[in-house]
Amino acid sequence: MKKLIYLLIISVLYSCSGVKKTQESLNTGNYINAINSSISKLSENKTKKGNQEYIYILQDAFTKNAKRELENIKFLVKDNNPANYEKIFNAYNSLQDIQNRIEPLLPLYLMKEGKDATFQFKDYSDDIVKTKTKLSDYLYVNASNLLSSAINKNDYRKAYDDLMYLNQINPNYKDTNTKIEEAYQKGVDYVEVQLLNDTEMVIPKKLEEDLLNFNTYGLNDLWTTYHANPQNNINYDYALQVKFDNILISPEQISEKEFVKEKQVKDGWKYVLDEKGNVKKDTLGNDIKVDNFKTVRCNFYRFTQRKDVQISGTVSYFDLKTNQQTNSYPLTSGYIFEHQYANYSGDKRALESDFLNLTTLKQIPFPSNEQMIYDAGEDLKNNIKNILVKYRLN
Structure with missing residues (x-):
């Protein structure tokens, strides 16, 4: 019984420690870590009473992360620098990925409030496609220019990296595969x-x-x-x-x-002798013999x-x-x-x-x-x- 109580106390302390660390991530602006930890816990058991705090944290971290990312995207777009296309593309993909991971968990019921948690989802697919097109054009032009003006092998290798990334996000874009081979052979x-x-x-x-x-x-x-x-x-x-x-x-x-x-x-073997040299007997009167070494x-x-x-x-x-x-x-x-x-x-x-x-x-x-x-x-x-x-x- 004492062992059971001890294990129960350890389990409660461990659970509290997990919530505390996740809350700290939220409070310090590490929203992605708070989201990841909450999703991990809720995926194990979303109806467990001890996991209620993770629903509140996930709801708060989701909202704050989306707000911060969209503000950052707005700034990058306003900056009008093609070199920012990759950051914008990755930001939209991250926002969409978080929604895709939360969606299978819904609904998430808040016991104290007697209602489901609210998540304002948005369809980022158009933004992802538009940004991918701009990023693809930028990567292709940049890598092509680097290929034509390369001074050393490192230039060809940089072009290769850009083209490989382009082929990853947008397979078979124009003659990317041909240029990848050219960059590799020259690099x-x-x-x-x-x-x-x-x-x-x-x-x-x-x-x-x-x-x-x-x-x-x-x-x-x-x-x-x-x-x-x-x-x-x-x-x-x-x-x-x-x-x-x-x-x-x-x-x-x-x-x-x-x-x-x-x-x-x-x-x-040999007989066991007494002090007088006579063979010893056991309780039944039999001669006692032992192994001889x-x-x-x-x-x-x-x-x-x-x-x-x-x-x-x-x-x-x-x-x-x-x-x-x-x-x-x-x-x-x-x-x-x-x-x-x-x-x-x-x-x-x-x-x-x-x-x-x-x-x-x-x-x-x-x-x-x-x-x-x-x-x-x-x-x-x-x-x-x-x-x-x-x-x-x-």
Whole structure:
């Protein structure tokens, strides 16, 4: 019972806290937050007595927000600046969206007043359409002018952003899709990828192909395109050079470690004797017997095969317009081959299960140097990706 009362008190306090925070949003002019919180609560249960305050808050916040937004729109229209079209368009859409979210909740009954809450809805569809037309014209003209007067790639990217937004609010407007493609092609950085091997070791062909396949890197970089096989019809902006300076491969090693293991194991049974050396009897007169234990011993020999490779180099960017190196970053990678097996002499009952498992394994052939380099490829690829993500061109 006490637990139930405690939970009830906590629930009431939590509810009061939610109303208080929503009221604070209303009082400080954060009408959108007050509207969102009220709609969220009323969507859960609009007839709950504890949610009555949210109806009053929603009614007040809706009216005040609409008044403020319409006054702001009136000012922006009076300012007569085409750059304001987006703000006006978004404001009308916000007003319409709020109405659309409140409408499914209606009617909202005010218990104290014995009537439904009042919301003065307005149809903003004509305003949205008219503003969208003006905004579309503005975005199209502005992006077209930017395309024709662009000085650098950032100008093309700004035009691309405007055109993508235009296509979002007004799909297939004029030749927007064609201009989007033009802006993208002129705004993207084309990078020629080069792989250089300054070591005395051979880089496996499959590893070269994996490293140069930038489609598998998951870079998600809109404005950078990497080509391992340069195309004649593209003027490349940068070269990305992945250079290997040193590849160190250790000798094949087998190390041995000996363990001496002892354990008490059950070995038959024995009689329990009293102080005089006679066999003890239980209450039924039977001889008392107990398990007999003895210490067993085993010499365990664990062998570890090991071979490792360390690769070092650099990842460098070159500006092909100036033929200057712009940045260079160290690249390191490694791979360790390790295999364990074991044998023993003595009583294997002294060994734990993980030791016993090793005794079932045998020595295996060491990987070739070429295989070691290839096995380091996954780590190498991740390190190259980390450099490309951390030090983007744009």
